[in-house]
Amino acid sequence: MTRKTAGLPLSYRLAVASRSLAALLGGYLLASLASVCIALVAPLPQVDATLTGLLLSFVFYLLAFIWCFACRSAWRAWLGVLAPSLLLGLISAIAYWMKNP
């Protein structure tokens, strides 16, 4: 038997694992923060803004997944989900403090 399937290098396996975690966990973080941001920022009644945030959150999760496996490296995967998350988190925090002084 050739080393076809058993021969995948460890670095490859680690990269896949890292991208998967970035997608699963980082993506969920991004999606959650997007829904939070929309809920707090959207110029709609409270219930409608929250609802819109929920509805759109999955689009962010989907995009995060695609990014994490399309980008050039596992590092870029994490960067691509954490950086926007940070930005959304900041905007959400500002919006929250503006609503609750």
Place this chain on the structure above:
Amino acid sequence: MLGIALMAFAGFVALCLAMEKHFSDLLGRKPRPGQLRLLRAAGWLLLLVSLMLGVNLRGWAHGLVEWTAVVMAGVTLWVFGLPYQPRLLLGLAAASLVLGPLLAVFAV
């Protein structure tokens, strides 16, 4: 709704025939460039009119849902039936072209 379904079916068949490969395979001859364009226009027109009739008959909510459903059903029947019964399906499409508008306009 049946008339609308038949019109949409005919529309999709027209769009299929508007592709040179399918035209040659199904009709056994080479198409003239004008024919393909005509088929494509007729196809989209049939789809659009059937959609408008559907919404007019059943309202936006039910109309859109039912139109989408019959379109998906029709095009699935076409694609999976084609390798087995091309002539039967072409005949069905031709009949739909006539029956569709008739049923849509005169029946409920």
Place this chain on the structure above:
Amino acid sequence: MKEGFRQAMAWLHTWTGLIFGWLLFAIFLTGTLSYFKEEITHWSQPEVRSHALDPVHSLEVAQRYLQDNAGHSGTWFIRMPNEREAALSVGYRDAKGGPRGFVSKNLDTQTGQPVEARDSRGGEFFYRFHFQLQMPYPFGRWLSTFCAFIMLLGLVTGIITHKKIFKEFFTFRPGKGQRSWLDGHNAIGVLVLPFHLMISYSSLVLFMYMVMPAGIMASYGNDTDKYFNDLFGRNDAPKVANVATPLVPLPSLYAQVQALQPGARIGNIQVQNPGDSNARVTFTQSAADHVAYRRSANWTFDGASGALLSQGKPESGAMMTAFSFAGLHMGNFAGPWLRWLYFFFGVSGTAVIGTGLVMWLGKRQLKHAKSERLPGELRLVEVLNIASMSGLLLAVAGFFWANRLIPMGVEGRADWEINTFFIAWGLSLVHAVLRSGRRAWGEQLALGALAFALLPLLNGLATGQGLNHSVRVGDWAMAGFDLTALGTGLFLAWLAGKMLRRPKPVAKRPSRAAKKPSTETAEAS
């Protein structure tokens, strides 16, 4: 870079499709069955007879029964019979009665008394399984919702990967081995794409409050209940006044609803504090009347005076969007022909997953066609493929056989029907391990064919309501079930024939398979 992107998406599509495919197949199959859950329940409890629909009479019957038996209870529920549900269901809160302090009964509208039907979950079993997966709350819901997300991901990555999506829109070439499987997989994916996208995304919408709570928490803080009250427009439950006042006759309130919304079908009625001066009666319109769920389609009356107190608040745009997705998923609005189309599209979604699983293995099996046995991991996939597909079908058939064979009075009868389902499924897994791939497929499909095709006969012998009876009296739910079972049996027999008759395929052109032409599903390996 474009090449790289498509290849990456193909890789993602293939691997997420494999890992979650087995579970998704089960979710889709049981979900598809759920579109006929009322009909399945009707078949499972043949003792519940259909009568001509008479809402006024049903309400009188229900009110009389509840007044006689649930006068002490603070809350009554009534579910009206309709074209698809023969039973008049009543329920009431009773701390001493039933599981979770709730008593539920099916009443016969002619006698006004509870029907003694065999204890069975019927279609509700498949319905609940498809989103709870028989796991303790809330784990099943989390898992099934995550699977729905993976399905959506699979659809999107599939679209990205399918380079010739427009060129090959009408393409299906049978009889060409792996090419045909791919054509078929692509075709049922693309041609029914609106349905697949809708069903996957709407599954997420249905449980989004649970899986994505961050938005609700950020906006509503500790008072998350307020979100649901805002969303559904709930009023606070009325306090008991402890002044005995007879409840107005429910038909009088029904007449008021008909005046406000002519032609409205009523889904259910809730009575709070019956027999008290602070009684409230809420009529909710049947979900079958609108595509979207409508929070506005309910009317609340004063139970003592009969005066209309409020109607449900109108929906905002965002609400209509969310409620539309929910309504589209549930398909309660679908009449007979549209319901059959829902069923057909559900089957096609199941087939997308199934063909994908078969192809995943088939492609790799070609490389090992010359060797004695498959390597361990491929053998695992093969066993799981067989058990999750033909095995699941055997489990479904087993459930129905158990329903007809387990005697009426047996304690925990309903649970034993479900146990049969899982035992059959487990046995199919064992069988798949013990037999070679092709033979396991063939034998399970053949057994499945027999099990389904013989159901109508079993039904007729066991209940006397077989096809000869149901067609004659026009009981189309019963007849439809038997005919569908027969049709399924014939289809499985055809499949079994293909598996059992043809000899084991040898890789005809090993050089071409090894060359790996640039198909759109090129994957990293």
